Amino acid sequence: MTKKKKAALLISSLALIAVIVLGGTLAYFTSQDDATNVFTLGKVSGDLTETTKEDTVDGHKVKPGTATDEGIEYEKVMPGDWLSKEPRVSLKADSEDAYVRVKLEVDVLEGTLNDGQKAEIISANCLNFGEKWVVSGDYIYYQDVLTTKSNGSSQTDPVFTIVKIPGKSWDNEAASAKFTIKVTADLIQADNFTPVKTDNVITGWGDVEIKK
Template sequence: MSKKRMQISATLLGILLSAGTFASAYPVFAAQSEVSVENNVDIGNINISLEKHGLDEKGEKTDFDDAQVVVPGQVVDELVDIFNLANDAWVRMKVTFDDSTIDGNMLDDSLLNLGDDWVKCGDYYYYTKPVKHGEAAEFLKSVSIPAEWTEALSEKDQKINFTADAVQEKNFTPNFKSDDPWFGTVIEQSVTDAYTVPVTSNNPFSVAYEGGAAGLVKVGDDFFSNWGTLMPGDVVSGKVTISNKYAQSVKIYFRTDTIADDNLLQKLHLKIACDGQTLYDGSMAGEITNKVLLGDFAQGSSKDLTYTLTVPAELDNQYAMNKTKTKWIFTAELPETPNKTVATGDSSLPSAFAGLSISLGAAGIIMLSASTKRRKGNEEN
């Protein structure tokens, strides 16, 4: 019986000694968090309509009767307005007279009673104020029929033709003292009647590392949304504040992803910088495929990611109401905790193993001592 107990005691000591040589490995933490933002670009539109009305007996607008018969000396209520259906615009009007059925040049500008704020330059009348979306420029109030016209002109047709043009108000300043206030701008036919009211704002954007389950947290779903719709020649800028609110330092990286495939994306120019260092400068169709380190952020530190978007001035009507987008991805990484191996005699032995060694050691000594006493007892007997 005593021999068996000695074997058990030896086994326990063997466990005790081998426990002292176990290596203890701490887990390696490389915590990551990622957040993405889709940034959208919308191009505006220029579109107008030309409307003509008459006045009824109550002085209210009514449909104009193009076939009405007039008499010499009559003032014909003919109201011609240019309505702006899209983005703010400058407008102009060209007037031509069709008197082919009348002998001699009987029609000219002197017949026209114009609205305010129009100036004649060359072949056009230019409105000297920009016309806002939904508003109108009143061009013509009435037409005065010459009193000297005689019965010889009865049954003759007399026509006045109106042609209106518009050009964007943003990034364009006419020179009304020039013979060509619009500098030879080529007028194109509007390609769409669609229009979205531009909504600009001044919302702050940020990406912050908060740690825990939250990880990276963004404020703002579209970092381009403050701009509203853009027009040719626009140069707009914005910023995103990158920060660390966590107790431990964290590395934050940045990359982009091209998620659209259109001609507009190729035309736009984008520059991105952080802390004075340019990260990207080129077509918006390009991308930062390899993540770029924005910095190693200590608790409470921050940096500004700045960006500038340029819409080329030569962008023409085919891009009206076009849309495109790009994707930005932010990644946060906590520092890795290195592996740690603990061998026998290491003063940094985990307390759990130290406690286990002491307990097992005491148990082994007690059992050996008890066995010795039993053996001595047997000898005495």
């Protein structure tokens, strides 16, 4: 891509939360008297939020975006730009303890990005994944359990803080591309659930099905 060719890239997020919710009341009535035992099930729920700020990292200027109802937008992005984008997942106050994972997807709105470019933009080549996040397959797994208890944290570290737009490795076909980075977060109860681990690192959730 020539230096004269400006890239009009738009990066935003759709902050979607998929949660497991166990709600309702189960009641057991004895046949001997009118005593009632009521069991209220807990639930797992959370939020995905994003922040952006102007910064300098390793001598490189990091550009902020503009927060919108749908995420964070960036305009007049140039090849080689570093963009500030910090997605975090947090538990709601009434949630039970939970494990967290996220999935990243690129959706091209205008212009052209090939499959290799779309895969690169959500890889470690362009994203500085946090130390507590581990990429495994289609997901990035958080290694700590979120909790609303005082002895732990109810919010994750940022999944990443910087999006590095490739430079000369992208040709002119990508110059007018507009795309979103969609961040989808899944939460699952920590109690009575054991994630898949490899060398003591969470790398999967088995065959569990996540429902909204």
